[in-house]
Amino acid sequence: xxxxxxxxxxxxxxxxxxxxxxxxxxxxxxxxxxxxxxxxxxxxxxxxxxxxxxxxxxxxxxxxxxxxxxxxxxxxxxxxxxxxxxxxxxxxxxxxxxxxxxxxxxxxxxxxxxxxxxxxxxxxxxxxxxxxxxxxxxxxxxxxxxxxxxxxxxxxxxxxxxxxxxxxxxxxxxxxxxxxxxxxxxxxxxxxxxxxxxxxxxxxxxxxxxxxxxxxxxxxxxxxxxxxxxxxxxxxxxxxxxxxxxxxxxxxxxxxxxxxxxxxxxxxxxxxxxxxxxxxxxxxxxxxxxxxxxxxxxxxxxxxxxxxxxxxxxxxxxxxxxxxxxxxxxxxxxxxxxxxxxxxxxxxxxxxxxxxxxxxxxxxxxxxxxxxxxxxxxxxxxxxxxxxxxxxxxxxxxxxxxxxxxxxxxxxxxxxxxxxxxxxxxxxxxxxxxxxxxxxxxxxxxxxxxxxxxxxxxxxxxxxxxxxxxxxxxxxxxxxxxxxxxxxxxxxxxxxxxxxxxxxxxxxxxxxxxxxxxxxxxxxxxxxxxxxxxxxxxxxxxxxxxxxxxxxxxxxxxxxxxxxxxxxxxxxxxxxxxxxxxxxxxxxxxxxxxxxxxx
Numbered sequence: 001x002x003x004x005x006x007x008x009x010x011x012x013x014x015x016x017x018x019x020x021x022x023x024x025x026x027x028x029x030x031x032x033x034x035x036x037x038x039x040x041x042x043x044x045x046x047x048x049x050x051x052x053x054x055x056x057x058x059x060x061x062x063x064x065x066x067x068x069x070x071x072x073x074x075x076x077x078x079x080x081x082x083x084x085x086x087x088x089x090x091x092x093x094x095x096x097x098x099x100x101x102x103x104x105x106x107x108x109x110x111x112x113x114x115x116x117x118x119x120x121x122x123x124x125x126x127x128x129x130x131x132x133x134x135x136x137x138x139x140x141x142x143x144x145x146x147x148x149x150x151x152x153x154x155x156x157x158x159x160x161x162x163x164x165x166x167x168x169x170x171x172x173x174x175x176x177x178x179x180x181x182x183x184x185x186x187x188x189x190x191x192x193x194x195x196x197x198x199x200x201x202x203x204x205x206x207x208x209x210x211x212x213x214x215x216x217x218x219x220x221x222x223x224x225x226x227x228x229x230x231x232x233x234x235x236x237x238x239x240x241x242x243x244x245x246x247x248x249x250x251x252x253x254x255x256x257x258x259x260x261x262x263x264x265x266x267x268x269x270x271x272x273x274x275x276x277x278x279x280x281x282x283x284x285x286x287x288x289x290x291x292x293x294x295x296x297x298x299x300x301x302x303x304x305x306x307x308x309x310x311x312x313x314x315x316x317x318x319x320x321x322x323x324x325x326x327x328x329x330x331x332x333x334x335x336x337x338x339x340x341x342x343x344x345x346x347x348x349x350x351x352x353x354x355x356x357x358x359x360x361x362x363x364x365x366x367x368x369x370x371x372x373x374x375x376x377x378x379x380x381x382x383x384x385x386x387x388x389x390x391x392x393x394x395x396x397x398x399x400x401x402x403x404x405x406x407x408x409x410x411x412x413x414x415x416x417x418x419x420x421x422x423x424x425x426x427x428x429x430x431x432x433x434x435x436x437x438x439x440x441x442x443x444x445x446x447x448x449x450x451x452x453x454x455x456x457x458x459x460x461x462x463x464x465x466x467x468x469x470x471x472x473x474x475x476x477x478x479x480x481x482x483x484x485x486x487x488x489x490x491x492x493x494x495x496x497x498x499x500x501x502x503x504x505x506x507x508x509x510x511x512x513x514x515x516x517x518x519x520x521x522x523x524x525x526x527x528x529x530x531x532x533x534x535x536x537x538x539x540x541x542x543x544x545x546x547x548x549x550x551x552x553x554x555x556x557x558x559x560x561x562x563x564x565x566x567x568x569x570x571x572x573x574x575x576x577x578x579x580x581x582x583x584x585x586x587x588x589x590x591x592x593x594x595x596x597x598x599x
Contacts, residue, residue, distance in 0.1 A: 013187050020188035027195035034199050038207035054382060058155045065145040076141070083133045091126050104132035112170040112411065117177035124177050127169045135164040151379060158376040165410045171418060179423045193425030201421075210399060211406075211417045213438055218430035221439075221596055225432060226267035228279045231579035231586035232292075232593075234319045238303060238311040240292045240592040241319055244278060246576035248285045253572040254357060255287040255320055256330045259313050259337040259344075262293035262447075263401055265439055265595050268523060269334070271432045275525050277559070284563050287577050289320055289329075291337075295441045295597040298394030305340075305450040306468050313344045317355050323581040328357040330566055334522065335493060338364025339455065343466070345480070346473035358569045360483040360562065362522045363493045366475060366501040367462035368455050370542060372494045373408050378456040383449070390445035398440025398599035405437075408491045413437075433519060440599045462504050479507035483565050485558065486513045487521030488548075500542040510565060511539045513548060514558045526557045533558035 066076050083103065090100040106113045106128065113119075118128050142148075142156045169175035173183055173191070182190050197212070204210050219225050230244035258278070260266035269290070270278040281288050291312055296303065303311075313331065320329055333341030338361040345359055365371060390396050406413040420426050428434070460466040466473045482505055486498035495513055502509045514521040515531030524531055536551030554561070580586045 016189075017187040020192050023192045024188060024195055027192060027199055031195060031199035031202055034203040035207055043206065054155070055159050058152060058159055061148065061152055062141055062145050062156050065147060066141065079140075080134070080137045083137065084130065087126070087129055087133060091122065094122060102129055104129045104136065106132060110411075111416070112168055115176075115178045121177060124169075124175070127175050131167070131169050138164055151375070154373070155376045158373050162407060162410060165415060168415070171415055171423075173423060176419070176423070179419065182424060190423065190425035194422035197425070197427075198422050205399060208399065210438075211414065212421060212428055213413065213417055213431070213434040214428050215430040215435075219432055219435040221265075221267060222591055225272065225436070226270045226591035226595065227273055228270050228276055228282065228590065230288075230590035232588045232590060233323065233580045233584050233586050234315070235587060235592075235594070236311050236315060237300065238294050238296075238308060239315075240294075240587075240594045241316050242290045242292055242590045242592060243323065243577075243579040244282050244288045244290070244590065245579055246287065247279075247282050249576055250573045251285045251287045251576050252567070252570070253326065253574045254328060254330050254570050255289060255324055255326055255577075256281060256332060256566075257313065257316055257320060258288065258290045259316075259331065259333040259341045260291060260293070261335040261337040262308070262441060263336055263443065265295075265436065265441060266290055266292050267591060267595060268433075268436050268519060270591070271436065271523065274527065275432070275523055277523060277525075280525065280559060281563075285573065287324065289316060291316055292592050292595045293441070294594045295398075295599065296395055296444045297442065301390075301394030301445045303444040304446045305343075305454075308340060308447055309344050309347065309468065313341060319584070321355075323583045324577060328355060330358050330360070330569065331356045332360035332362065333364055334362040335364060335518070336451070338362060339366060339451075339461070342366045342475060342478070343461065343468060343473055345478045346475050347468055347471075349477040349479070350471055350474070354480075356480060358481045358483070358566065359478075360485070360566070361498075362485050363487050363490055363498065363518050364484070364501070365455070365493045365497050366504050367497065368459045369462070369500060370494055370497040371456055372491060372497065374404065374492065375456060377404055378452055380457070383452050383457060386452070387445070387449050390448065393445075395442040395444055396448050398442050401443070402438065402440040405492065433523070437519075442599060462501065475504040476506040478505050481507060481569060482509045483562055484509050484511050485522070485562070486511070486544075487517055488513055488515055489517040490521065492518045496542050496544045499539045499544050499547065502539045509538070511536070511547075512558055512561065513544070513551070524557045524559070526559050529556045532556065533561065535561070 065072075067073050087103040090103055094100045102125070113128055117124050119125055138160050139157075142153060142160050145153070145156075148156065173179050179190075198209075201210050201212055202208070228244050230242050232240045233243045234241040258266075258269065260269060270276045273279055278288055278290060293312075294300070317329065321327055331341055333339070341359060342361065342364065345356060348355060368375075386396070417428060420428060454460045454466050458465070461473060461475065464472055464474045464476070482502075484498060484502045486493070486495040488495050490498075499511060502511045512533055512535055514524065514533040516524065521531065532553055532555050534548055534551035534553050536547055539547060
């Protein structure tokens with residue numbers, strides 16, 4: 001097997017390589033010091049995680065199935081052994097000059113093996129195929145293990161996938177041809193730069209690795225993100241309410257209230273002017289109000305889900321009525337903000353209130369039967385452990401949720417940045433969406449515990465068993481028109497889950513599916529003309545692929561379709577409204593203080 005392609009420089013400078021090796025050890029010492037410091041000081045952020053215990057326990061159940069029967073265990077080992085022998089035989093024949101088909105092939109969409117040497121160089125091709133065979137065998141371990149309950153199987157599948165992603169040969173210097181070429185060509189300078197960034201990222205994460213996904217200095221909220229002009233017209237302990245300045249002489253009579261998730265910050269809907277859904281809504285003659293949630297600390301530990309409803313959307317409705325005189329509004333909720341909005345709708349329906357005339361849900365779950373891989377982190381034992389951690393701090397660290405979301409797509413959101421940052425030693429490119437993704441928020445203990453238990457663990461909302469203010473929330477009593485948007489490749493609110501949730505409401509639901517995922521599918525500007533969306537019949541059951549096969553596909557953004565639906569609800573117009581309208585005194589310019597507080 002031939003060696004990897006020679007580096008671009010003619011030979012390595014051994015003196016420089018030795019110097020860089022010394023610098024590498026020095027930077028490695030700084031990384032270790034950054035890791036140890038909070039642990040030596042007893043900081044709660046540095047406490048050992050309980051997650052590894054669950055990994056070992058879950059995979060132990062899989063191993064128990066295979067090892068409990070000697071014949072099964074022999075067959076299991078033999079299958080992997082045969083695969084390796086076939087691979088070795090192919091490699092020997094190829095070395096002798098024969099053309100041999102690969103024993104295993106990577107998915108064409110798998111970017112890890114894009115470098116030509118993964119196929120042209122026999123050593124790297126052998127390593128790649130051995131890895132792929134091992135990953136396939138590990139997947140077979142889980143899928144063919146009988147007697148596992150569905151939750152354990154889902155967890156085992158997720159954990160095996162994470163381990164397989166972590167041990168990929170692309171993640172190591174000596175088994176990645178591109179990294180090896182770069183290391184030889186730069187005499188290891190790339191590894192020195194990478195180790196320096198690793199130390200910085202561990203220090204930034206207060207003893208835990210916080211991988212940078214975008215340049216930390218390229219963006220700033222209020223400087224080149226969240227630029228839509230407006231005013232903060234109200235605030236309480238949990239949120240600031242922003243009213244945006246009009247850009248048209250007249251506006252629709254009914255205002256729009258947007259309830260974003262508190263797990264992330266609202267400016268995903270107001271990134272740059274070209275990508276801003278908020279700006280686009282303002283330009284379509286809407287009076288737009290947006291809740292900007294606080295980044296809570298331990299003082300807000302006891303703030304409950306009911307508090308978030310009362311001090312969030314319900315408080316916002318009162319202020320909107322005061323400044324506009326309108327008793328009815330359109331409301332939109334995104335992700336968990338949409339779940340909160342749905343619960344608010346159920347609460348208002350129980351009181352026979354008509355303050356919200358229509359509701360739009362972006363990538364929102366109300367039925368958590370098919371909630372996807374996030375359910376891996378949710379069972380009684382794990383929630384109880386998490387609640388213990390939250391009691392100690394008063395909140396869940398934002399980085400915990402961010403890491404969980406990133407692990408759902410680790411081959412897109414984790415390992416490419418490990419390779420780029422720490423092996424290539426390169427700063428990641430500026431990317432507004434990934435800057436926002438890393439701008440995590442904390443969650444109050446009481447609120448998050450309620451959400452995990454009532455939604456993910458027990459699915460009480462869809463069953464009509466969830467109680468707010470001592471009364472059950474029955475979504476069947478919600479009879480207002482609802483526009484329910486799912487994103488086809490969503491890993492947080494799967495389209496199948498959103499589709500099933502459409503059937504929880506008692507009124508007319510317009511179900512729409514858009515291309516791409518949880519963020520890009522929603523933040524899909526008209527001007528970009530990207531992706532597509534599907535419209536179709538009223539959802540029945542949870543077979544999303546069958547629904548899509550019968551649905552009508554439309555090119556481009558779903559935004560105009562949604563606005564046409566919104567306008568059908570009430571097309572009356574009035575003179576444009578300035579923020580506050582003279583009824584309240586604006587507190588400060590948008591985007592406000594709350595959104596600037598970082599985890």
